[in-house]
Amino acid sequence: PKPNGDPSAMQMKSYACQRRTPLKHHNSFLTEALEILSQNAEYNDNEGRSVAFRRAASVLKALPHRVKTIEDLRCLPCLGDHSQRVIKEILEDGSSREVESTRQSEQFQTMKALTGIFGVGVRTADRWFREGLRSPDDLIRTGQQLNRAQQAGLQYYDDLQKPVTKAEADVISDIVEKAVHAVLPGAEIQLMGGFRRGKEVGHDVDFLITHPEEGKEEGLMPKITNWLEEQGLLLYQKTTRNSYLEKMDGPARPPNNMDRFERCFSIFKLQKSAVRCKSNSTASVEDVSRGGENERPSEHHSEESGWRAVRVDLVVSPYSQFAFATLGWTGSKLFERELRRWAGQEKHMSLSSHALYDSKQNLYLRAKTEEEIFAYLGLEFIPPSERNA
Numbered sequence: 001p002k003p004n005g006d007p008s009a010m011q012m013k014s015y016a017c018q019r020r021t022p023l024k025h026h027n028s029f030l031t032e033a034l035e036i037l038s039q040n041a042e043y044n045d046n047e048g049r050s051v052a053f054r055r056a057a058s059v060l061k062a063l064p065h066r067v068k069t070i071e072d073l074r075c076l077p078c079l080g081d082h083s084q085r086v087i088k089e090i091l092e093d094g095s096s097r098e099v100e101s102t103r104q105s106e107q108f109q110t111m112k113a114l115t116g117i118f119g120v121g122v123r124t125a126d127r128w129f130r131e132g133l134r135s136p137d138d139l140i141r142t143g144q145q146l147n148r149a150q151q152a153g154l155q156y157y158d159d160l161q162k163p164v165t166k167a168e169a170d171v172i173s174d175i176v177e178k179a180v181h182a183v184l185p186g187a188e189i190q191l192m193g194g195f196r197r198g199k200e201v202g203h204d205v206d207f208l209i210t211h212p213e214e215g216k217e218e219g220l221m222p223k224i225t226n227w228l229e230e231q232g233l234l235l236y237q238k239t240t241r242n243s244y245l246e247k248m249d250g251p252a253r254p255p256n257n258m259d260r261f262e263r264c265f266s267i268f269k270l271q272k273s274a275v276r277c278k279s280n281s282t283a284s285v286e287d288v289s290r291g292g293e294n295e296r297p298s299e300h301h302s303e304e305s306g307w308r309a310v311r312v313d314l315v316v317s318p319y320s321q322f323a324f325a326t327l328g329w330t331g332s333k334l335f336e337r338e339l340r341r342w343a344g345q346e347k348h349m350s351l352s353s354h355a356l357y358d359s360k361q362n363l364y365l366r367a368k369t370e371e372e373i374f375a376y377l378g379l380e381f382i383p384p385s386e387r388n389a
């Protein structure tokens with residue numbers, strides 16, 4: 001038998017948080033198709049179906065080899081009839097009719113375009129679709145009522161469609177670090193989300209901020225955003241207060257994937273020269289804090305100016321919750337979901353980005369590191385680069 005050629009030779013665990021899922025894998029030709037169906041189910045408000053396709057795709061990402069025949073799928077968990085049919089058709093014909101017709105459909109393309117606007121969720125996009133709107137331009141043309149986030153989303157649409165590179169994320173890290181240290185020396189900043197998992201590009205840049213002295217982090221966000229605003233580095237920001245209360249949000253609440261940290265959804269104005277400087281390793285933060293000249297009131301076209309817009313999420317966590325926040329903000333989204341499902345279904349525990357509650361012992365389990373949380377959950381530690389489920 002070929003080495004790695006036989007899937008029955010390895011035992012594929014059924015929860016994504018029990019498996020190692022690298023960023024690069026062997027089955028993109030299948031996972032991309034299943035993820036189209038997952039996304040389409042999400043657009044149709046069918047969460048169960050969406051998660052089922054996403055779990056199926058995720059199992060294939062963890063395989064150490066390329067799937068060649070339907071036999072390779074024997075013994076694999078999470079592959080429902082529908083996913084198997086789609087995989088079989090792709091293996092036999094090179095593509096799946098359902099996937100291709102979904103991809104081409106007006107509804108799918110419209111939902112993708114409209115939910116791609118910062119500030120627009122599935123429900124709003126669906127309403128616009130049913131009203132006959134098809135593109136961001138249609139929103140402007142028909143004079144739709146837009147909130148502040150959506151206005152910024154349209155204004156910087158082209159820039160925000162472009163992936164953020166690791167080099168750009170590193171420049172933004174330097175800026176955020178400078179801002180945070182200016183207003184609270186001793187604070188700690190960590191790059192989260194896809195970039196922490198080793199991705200080379202992302203749709204945004206996520207940061208987690210804390211201070212080793214509990215309480216020092218209170219009220220930090222407005223200070224950070226004021227500093228950034230004074231430097232002319234913010235195109236948009238909306239801060240939501242920390243609303244976490246252990247008594248209310250702990251065991252009494254169903255596990256919820258929205259956390260309650262003080263959080264800032266923002267759009268940064270990133271000077272392109274700073275990214276080039278950084279790449280040439282002669283970076284200085286001074287280079288990035290120059291204000292912009294070519295600002296235009298309506299749509300921004302970054303080809304014509306020296307800067308681009310970048311989505312940045314900032315989250316402030318109390319030190320005692322930092323390990324949970326780190327785990328919760330590293331992702332992937334499916335990995336997080338599976339961790340919470342594992343905790344609830346297999347361990348009678350409730351995991352959030354704030355805490356881990358043990359319902360059998362009726363107590364909160366404290367942790368200083370991610371490793372300790374995996375240990376409480378009875379899981380082998382999976383490093384961030386292997387959480388690309």
Ligand code: DCP
Nearest residue numbers: 193194202203204257328329330331332333336
């Ligand atoms: N997160 C989550 N559930 C959500 C939103 C976020 O678990 N509903 C967590 C996991 C994500 C992290 O926050 O990894 C950051 O969210 P992003 O949407 O930025 O996702 P990524 O950073 O993983 O991907 P991208 O490269 O597209 O930014």
Ligand code: MG
Nearest residue numbers: 193194204206
């Ligand atoms: Mg991200």
